[in-house]
Amino acid sequence: MFEKFANIFRIPDLRKRVLFMLAMMAVYRLGAFIPTPGVNAHALEQFFNSQSGSSLGLVNLFSGGNLRRLTVFALGIMPYITASIIFQLLTVVYEPLRKLQNEGELGRKKITQWTRYVTVGLGVVQSAAIAVALSHGSTGNKMVLDPGIGFILMTILTLTAGTTFVMWLGEQITDRGIGNGMSLLIFAGIVVGLPGGVQDLVQTAQQSKFGAFTIPALVLLVLGMVAVVAFIVFVERSERRIPVQYAKRIVGRRLMGGQSTHLPLRVNSGGVMPIIFAASVLSAPLLFANAAFVKNSDFLSRIANALQPGEPWYEFLYIVSIIFFAYFYISIVFRPDDIADNMRKYGGFIPGIRPGKKTSDFVNDILTRITLVGAIYLCVVAIIPQFLISGIHLNHLWLVGGLFERMPLWVTNGFGFNFYFGGTSLLIVVGVAMDTVNQIESQLIMRHYDGFSQKSRARGRRAW
Secondary structure (H helix, E strand, O other), rough: OHHHHHHHHHHHHHHHHOOOOOOOOOOOOOHHOOOOOOOHHHHHHHHHHHOOOOOHHHHHHOOOOOOHOOOOOOOHHHHHHHHHHHHHHHHHHHHHHHHHHHOHHHHHHHHHHHHHHHHHHHHHHHHHHHHHHHHHOOHHHHHHOOOOOHHHHHHHHHHHHHHHHHHHHHHHHHHHOOHHHHHHHHHHHHHOHHHHHHHHHHHHHOOOOOHHHHHHHHHHHHHHHHHHHHHHHHOOOEEEEEEEEEEOOEEEEEEOOOOOEEEEEEEEOOOOOHHHHHHHHOOOHHOOOOOOOHHHHHHHHHHHHHOOOHHHHHHHHHHHHHHHHHHHHHHOOOHHHHHHHHHHHOOOOOOOOOHHHHHHHHHHHHHHHHHHHHHHHHHHHHHHHHHHHHHOOHHHHOOOHHHHHOOOHHHHHHOOOOOHHHHHHHHHHHHHHHHHHHHHHHHHHHHHOOOOOOOOOOOOOOOO
8 A cells, every 4th residue: 555655656747736736735724824804813713612513613614614713714615616506507597608618618718717706706795794794793892803894894805815715726726736626625624623523522531421321422423433434435436337338340441349348327426516515505695694684683583593504494405405416416517418429429339228319318317316316325424414413403393393302302402522523524525535536546547557446457567
């Protein structure tokens, strides 16, 4: 294994890409220690401690803890993700934008440029909401040293510039590094919470929060995390293989084709993107939950309270959003019509299925079924650990809520462990790590080196 890791640094281009990725992630983490001017960091920390387990925890997760300290990178890449969702939705429902996307590299660059503009606009709106909430909220005078229009304008400028720089970092990692830059930045923000999560477990054991059941509960939690990680790895590597046969044909003086292969369809082709999109959509309105105009309105307050993590409505919308984005994302990245056309062009066919429209329908039917399995898997991984951590407040349901009052407290309140151990965190960390390792492995195999997995049998020359 050490030999395989050493091969990364023996290839000049791959070494440069890996080091560039690490350098950009270090710059991202450096920005986590630059506070926004005019903020009382100690009072803000106390406020977030009082709001632990609320909707702010989810927003803080994707910002890598920067929102908790209101650093220059407090918004993180959430505005960019939201802008990407908007344009991907528009390419489906708006015909001119769809034609622009199909124009090739030039069209995609134009859409990317518009996405950047919308990201800046969303950054202005979200930073303004944060600044106004801190200045005019119930605890604004404590968390802001000098509230007023000057603080609002400075916060808008600082946070918008920060999210624009984070967007640039992610694009640079994607173009000049290894892996998806945006996913790696989220990965870095989550992994940095590992020491805090371990410390929380140690304190739980020392304080015996659950009495005699403390040690068994911690052991079960660790075993559960290992089982969830193993389950994620198993499903992420699972695929449905459709047999494909290529007919023999004469090209020049050579006989080509006549071979059998397969078309691999991953169970979870969308990776971590559906759950990131779902969390992004649900966390966007949560930034306004603590604003004064929301708290002063009974109607808006009830909606904000119903959309808190752990509430039944929030969990229901979370599940629906994950399933929707699983199908939506796969419809963008995987086109059965193009696959059928390419098969027919090169003389390939699925045994028993006619080429062309029949092949496209056959692939689409299989893709629809396995995507549903992948979406359910994402829901299970995201909801079950969150249920064990913060519970689901079924006792808040109208009419039937009283039936759940008799249940044990851990059913409705959870065990109260650190948010780091949520299913969303584990899914993103494991998924991004696997994708990055696969890209590094493909680079090694392409240059005739051994990959990390046992299936990689390509061996290359030994120059030293």
